[in-house]
Amino acid sequence: MPKEAESTVIPTLDAKAWEVYQRLLATYGERPLVPRRSPMHELISTMLSHRTTQKNEDTAFRQMWDRFGSWEAIRDAPVADLAEAIAPSNFPEAKAPRIQDTLARIIDERGEASIDFIAALDAAAGLRWLMALPGVGIKTASLVLLFCFSKPIMPVDTHLHRVSGRLGFIGPKTSAEAAHRDLLVLLPPEPPVLFNFHVAMLRHGQTLCIWGTPRCAKCPLTDICDYYQVVVKPK
Numbered sequence: 001m002p003k004e005a006e007s008t009v010i011p012t013l014d015a016k017a018w019e020v021y022q023r024l025l026a027t028y029g030e031r032p033l034v035p036r037r038s039p040m041h042e043l044i045s046t047m048l049s050h051r052t053t054q055k056n057e058d059t060a061f062r063q064m065w066d067r068f069g070s071w072e073a074i075r076d077a078p079v080a081d082l083a084e085a086i087a088p089s090n091f092p093e094a095k096a097p098r099i100q101d102t103l104a105r106i107i108d109e110r111g112e113a114s115i116d117f118i119a120a121l122d123a124a125a126g127l128r129w130l131m132a133l134p135g136v137g138i139k140t141a142s143l144v145l146l147f148c149f150s151k152p153i154m155p156v157d158t159h160l161h162r163v164s165g166r167l168g169f170i171g172p173k174t175s176a177e178a179a180h181r182d183l184l185v186l187l188p189p190e191p192p193v194l195f196n197f198h199v200a201m202l203r204h205g206q207t208l209c210i211w212g213t214p215r216c217a218k219c220p221l222t223d224i225c226d227y228y229q230v231v232v233k234p235k
């Protein structure tokens with residue numbers, strides 16, 4: 001997309017969200033909504049992922065599982081040992097007790113280390129249950145619900161938050177927590193659409209609409225991007 005692209009007038013925010021979705025799919029491709037790992041694995045891995053790269057999250061999880069071998073053993077391990085095992089993840093001392101508290105709550109309440117019962121809940125009930133777990137916020141809960149249970153929900157991480165703000169889907173003062181609600185209403189409530197929007201926006205935030213100076217010259221969204229039209233183009 002040339003830098004001097006004119007602004008394209010799109011009448012509503014949801015029409016714009018659909019246009020962004022189509023263009024990002026054309027750029028990054030479409031993926032099937034198939035769970036990549038078990039719900040328990042997704043939940044604990046996502047807790048490990050906070051402020052941590054994917055590679056280090058994976059290493060931390062693998063080290064933890066290799067060392068303890070079961071959810072019950074992770075729950076019962078000396079907290080310092082668990083923190084040591086998950087050290088490739090940032091803030092291991094804070095994450096270790098939260099992971100143990102979460103596992104204890106799940107096993108106490110459900111009688112087993114499984115959250116598969118969430119499949120029978122609606123999205124709102126699943127969100128409430130997961131967010132009542134120690135150390136589980138809306139991002140982690142939303143990601144588990146969409147990725148593992150195909151619930152119609154929109155996880156918002158730092159990349160989605162930043163890109164959505166630049167595109168004009170959310171206001172400059174909208175928190176990532178509030179963006180979960182504001183982005184969800186812009187798209188059809190179809191889990192494969194929400195999943196692919198999430199994945200494509202994440203990819204866009206990692207590759208072109210990066211922190212600092214975005215790579216707008218290579219972006220397919222310049223004519224419908226508020227940031228480009230207001231901040232970049234006048235230069």
Ligand code: SF4
Nearest residue numbers: 209214216219225228
């Ligand atoms: S035009 Fe620039 S600021 Fe806008 S979405 Fe693309 S990379 Fe981000």
